[in-house]
Amino acid sequence: MKKLHISANVSILLLIGVLVTTFSGVAGSDPPAPQPSAAAAPQSSTAAAAAPQSSAPGSAISNMCASTDHKELCHDTLSSSNGTDDPIELIKAAFQAVVDHIQTASKIREDMEKKANDPLNQAALSDCKELLQYAVEELEAAISDVTGKEVHTLGDRVHELLNWLSAVISYTETCKDGIDNPEIKSEMEKGLVNATALTSNALAIVTGIDSILSAFHLPNISSIFSRRLLEENLGDVHQIDADGYPTWLSTSDRKLLALNHHGIANPKPNVVVAQDGSGDFKTISDALNAMPKKSKSRYVIHVKAGLYKENVIVTKDMVNVFMYGDGPRKTIVTGSKNWKDGTPTFQTATFCE
Numbered sequence: 001m002k003k004l005h006i007s008a009n010v011s012i013l014l015l016i017g018v019l020v021t022t023f024s025g026v027a028g029s030d031p032p033a034p035q036p037s038a039a040a041a042p043q044s045s046t047a048a049a050a051a052p053q054s055s056a057p058g059s060a061i062s063n064m065c066a067s068t069d070h071k072e073l074c075h076d077t078l079s080s081s082n083g084t085d086d087p088i089e090l091i092k093a094a095f096q097a098v099v100d101h102i103q104t105a106s107k108i109r110e111d112m113e114k115k116a117n118d119p120l121n122q123a124a125l126s127d128c129k130e131l132l133q134y135a136v137e138e139l140e141a142a143i144s145d146v147t148g149k150e151v152h153t154l155g156d157r158v159h160e161l162l163n164w165l166s167a168v169i170s171y172t173e174t175c176k177d178g179i180d181n182p183e184i185k186s187e188m189e190k191g192l193v194n195a196t197a198l199t200s201n202a203l204a205i206v207t208g209i210d211s212i213l214s215a216f217h218l219p220n221i222s223s224i225f226s227r228r229l230l231e232e233n234l235g236d237v238h239q240i241d242a243d244g245y246p247t248w249l250s251t252s253d254r255k256l257l258a259l260n261h262h263g264i265a266n267p268k269p270n271v272v273v274a275q276d277g278s279g280d281f282k283t284i285s286d287a288l289n290a291m292p293k294k295s296k297s298r299y300v301i302h303v304k305a306g307l308y309k310e311n312v313i314v315t316k317d318m319v320n321v322f323m324y325g326d327g328p329r330k331t332i333v334t335g336s337k338n339w340k341d342g343t344p345t346f347q348t349a350t351f352c353e
Helices: 057-065 071-078 087-115 119-146 151-177 182-207 209-215 223-233 251-258 284-290
Strands: 014-016 271-273 299-303 306-309 321-324 331-334
Touching: 057 071, 057 087, 057 182, 071 087, 071 182, 087 119, 087 151, 087 182, 119 151, 119 182, 151 182, 151 209, 182 209, 271 284, 284 299
Parallel strands: 014 331, 271 299, 299 321, 306 331
Antiparallel strands: none
């Protein structure tokens, strides 16, 4: 998972007028009820020896769908999975069904784009294209993560799978929320209703993976998963360590973030941004666009003092980037895009990933 680290201790950037937040979209109105639909499922790739012994496939599907909110849709989806009772293949089928319906919604978006005759809705539908592609990429990552894995290791992957599926919900809801035209909005809501319901089902299946594996006569759930459940019940006491850092943060990144706190000089930057031309670039966006794509090592950007009037976007392939400034009153980034000026909310952030 890529991570963008910004050092609070060296007071990187003061964003004027904008709070960059993590969001989950909320639909403006109740969406149409999902319709039963049989979605295509991927072919089995898990070795037969690894597949659990269960009763008839119908019973396996019932176990999978027991905790879902849209059971009929769940049964219709998983029934198309070539009669398998392998939980890995059934989970992949649940994920693939969401992919199929999002791709169908993408075609509806193309049709709606022809009907949009104002800049705001044209921009919103353009955002939808990007958001739905992001959703598909998250789902493909989830499918890849379980493909070829042993069934008993599913517990280790629950948190990552839930992150990907939750992101899909946010992307599809943000797509709908940006549309202002009632007719276009209604069509997109109808087009995404099954994708939303199927994502909800997939979330329920992954959340209840321990019960599902037990139903498949697989009591030896990963000890790591059991430990994570215990941590959750104790209030996630191990998620933040004694130094105040997330437990997943690597040792090298802890040192990087702690440099200023201990009075040590800032890390040597790969590039310097300076408005007066004394650096490698005059804008933050130019520095980011010049960095290696999908960098495997930490890429450090020093933004010198100045008022940077730009909307900075850190794209998905700008990974392992670390950025710091000269202080909250010296290095300032400010933007002025807003919905009233015809910019969809999705595009108004001053500094976003």
